Amino acid sequence: MLNLWLGGANPRGRALLAGMLAVLAAAPFFVDSYIVSVLILVFYFAYLGQAWNIMMGFAGQLSLGHALYFGLGAYTGAALYVKFGLSPWLSMPVAIVIAMAVGAAIGALGFRFRIGGVYFALLTIAFAEFTRILFDHFTWVGGSSGLFLPVASRQGNDLWMLRGAPIMFYYVWLVLTVGLLILCRALLASRLGYYWLAIREDEPAAQALGIDTFRYKMIAVMLSAGLTAVAGVLNAFYFNVLFPEPTFSINRSIELILGAIIGGVGTLMGPIIGAFILTPLGESLTLIIEQIPTGVQKLDGLKQVFYGLCVVLIVLFQRAGVWPWLARKLRLGADGGKGGA
Amino acid sequence: MNLLEVDGIAKNFRGLRAVGGVSFAVPAGAIVALIGPNGAGKTTIFNLIAGVFPPDEGTVTFEGARLDGLRPDQVCRAGIARTFQLVRPFGGLSVEDNVVIGALRAAPSVEAAHATARRILERLGLWDRRHERAAALTLPDRKRLEVARALATGPRLLLLDEVMAGLRPTECDQMVEFFHEISRETGIAILLIEHVMRAVMALAGHIVVVHHGEKIAEGAPADVVRDPAVLECYLGEEAI
Numbered sequence: 001m002l003n004l005w006l007g008g009a010n011p012r013g014r015a016l017l018a019g020m021l022a023v024l025a026a027a028p029f030f031v032d033s034y035i036v037s038v039l040i041l042v043f044y045f046a047y048l049g050q051a052w053n054i055m056m057g058f059a060g061q062l063s064l065g066h067a068l069y070f071g072l073g074a075y076t077g078a079a080l081y082v083k084f085g086l087s088p089w090l091s092m093p094v095a096i097v098i099a100m101a102v103g104a105a106i107g108a109l110g111f112r113f114r115i116g117g118v119y120f121a122l123l124t125i126a127f128a129e130f131t132r133i134l135f136d137h138f139t140w141v142g143g144s145s146g147l148f149l150p151v152a153s154r155q156g157n158d159l160w161m162l163r164g165a166p167i168m169f170y171y172v173w174l175v176l177t178v179g180l181l182i183l184c185r186a187l188l189a190s191r192l193g194y195y196w197l198a199i200r201e202d203e204p205a206a207q208a209l210g211i212d213t214f215r216y217k218m219i220a221v222m223l224s225a226g227l228t229a230v231a232g233v234l235n236a237f238y239f240n241v242l243f244p245e246p247t248f249s250i251n252r253s254i255e256l257i258l259g260a261i262i263g264g265v266g267t268l269m270g271p272i273i274g275a276f277i278l279t280p281l282g283e284s285l286t287l288i289i290e291q292i293p294t295g296v297q298k299l300d301g302l303k304q305v306f307y308g309l310c311v312v313l314i315v316l317f318q319r320a321g322v323w324p325w326l327a328r329k330l331r332l333g334a335d336g337g338k339g340g341a
Numbered sequence: 342m343n344l345l346e347v348d349g350i351a352k353n354f355r356g357l358r359a360v361g362g363v364s365f366a367v368p369a370g371a372i373v374a375l376i377g378p379n380g381a382g383k384t385t386i387f388n389l390i391a392g393v394f395p396p397d398e399g400t401v402t403f404e405g406a407r408l409d410g411l412r413p414d415q416v417c418r419a420g421i422a423r424t425f426q427l428v429r430p431f432g433g434l435s436v437e438d439n440v441v442i443g444a445l446r447a448a449p450s451v452e453a454a455h456a457t458a459r460r461i462l463e464r465l466g467l468w469d470r471r472h473e474r475a476a477a478l479t480l481p482d483r484k485r486l487e488v489a490r491a492l493a494t495g496p497r498l499l500l501l502d503e504v505m506a507g508l509r510p511t512e513c514d515q516m517v518e519f520f521h522e523i524s525r526e527t528g529i530a531i532l533l534i535e536h537v538m539r540a541v542m543a544l545a546g547h548i549v550v551v552h553h554g555e556k557i558a559e560g561a562p563a564d565v566v567r568d569p570a571v572l573e574c575y576l577g578e579e580a581i
Binding site: 194 | 391393412413414417418422423425429430431432433434438441442443445446450451454490491494
């Protein structure tokens with residue numbers, strides 16, 4: 001029987017999870033602003049990896065264009081704030097609906113015409129790319145010269161308008177990341193979760209058991225897209241600047257799935273663990289590179305090389321990801337990911 | 342009354358006539374065997390019934406409603422479950438979860454599906470293996486799992502595609518006994534493709550023989566195995 005919240009994890013695992021949460025909740029009071037900014041980046045990757053994992057890890061549908069949903073969320077939130085002064089919390093539902101609609105369109109195209117696997121992934125890349133080009137020429141939201149959110153002049157944190165210090169964003173990200181973990185846990189234990197896993201494992205067999213595979217793949221894509229858009233809105237308010245090129249780029253699409261791949265595709269903790277491993281290492285690397293006097297500053301790509309190396313190592317030595325291996329080593333019990341281990 | 346009626350179904354694959362106008366019926370509660378040499382079109386007939394592809398000609402009627410043209414999931418929801426000749430377990434999932442997924446077809450909740458899965462796994466002797474990954478099972482166990490998963494969907498007709506192949510004679514007899522029991526208890530009808538004649542003779546009340554995509558004989562087991570046309574296609578002309 002699956003316990004909804006903590007099923008699979010033994011007392012050790014629960015204690016560790018609770019401890020980790022407590023440390024993260026208290027962290028901003030003890031560490032400097034740089035560490036807070038790195039942790040925000042960790043949450044960003046953990047959340048997005050988790051959202052992507054619903055589609056790939058649970059339902060087995062590979063998307064390499066999640067920057068599309070992220071970007072749609074970011075631009076929707078930013079534009080509604082800049083043009084109409086709308087709170088991000090009110091624009092979030094709009095962003096979710098838009099991303100879900102686009103996700104549904106891509107899903108319907110791919111699944112209806114039986115474009116599977118790598119070809120489906122190419123379709124997702126294509127949509128992200130041409131949306132990027134579209135936004136380059138979409139002058140209402142700034143086109144290629146970018147969209148800027150006015151930074152509040154007054155002091156203090158305005159949670160309603162998401163104007164304020166990084167610490168406020170830190171907690172918003174933390175709540176969202178934990179919330180998504182709980183949501184995914186509940187999904188996996190539900191009928192929907194079982195159907196997704198069946199489709200991931202063997203689609204014809206799933207269909208023979210009465211599962212309307214088209215419908216449940218569509219739900220996975222739309223849910224994943226909508227959740228990704230939420231991160232887009234939040235990120236836009238955190239950075240206050242949006243350009244089509246970095247927002248919709250394939251780099252972002254790839255970057256946001258690395259944590260999940262390193263941590264363990266299809267597991268609940270994988271995307272989170274992956275983000276905690278990759279981001280601090282990547283950021284330290286950036287710091288180190290900045291110390292090296294090169295004169296021309298042409299070592300920008302080194303972080304990407306490092307990420308690539310991590311993926312290669314994982315694929316070679318621990319294909320299921322770090323988390324299943326770590327969970328075994330620490331004797332934390334099975335991950336709720338059911339067979340993801 | 343006939344539960345399933347197959348009327349003149351035909352299927353061509355790029356000009357090759359895999360099935361050419363086959364008709365037969367499965368009465369309610371009956372166990373019918375579909376036999377024939379390799380390549381006779383038995384599995385194609387199964388796929389036509391199960392909705393993997395639509396027939397080019399003919400109709401399939403189940404409980405009075407047309408099935409041809411429906412998708413596999415719709416056929417399953419109509420009350421027909423099938424196993425695959427080459428078993429297709431959800432390899433990365435546990436044995437229990439495999440059957441739970443099948444049980445969710447009819448179960449109102451995940452908890453109810455677990456209860457159904459447990460009942461079926463116990464009966465098929467797989468309960469002790471419930472936590473194992475399905476991919477780690479031996480072939481006979483994977484065949485049992487395939488049957489368990491199909492049964493869990495709560496069908497009124499079960500299509501079994503060579504579930505006895507690879508089983509030892511004692512295991513085969515156990516399976517036969519199991520199918521007799523569930524047929525008696527639940528009134529489920531069974532249509533099976535089978536090469537193991539030991540199982541066919543023990544199970545089926547009626548046999549349909551196909552050869553080169555056509556029905557060449559049909560009737561009670563004792564009569565069918567003496568039919569000259571059947572002997573010829575199985576053993577060659579000289580053997581008669």
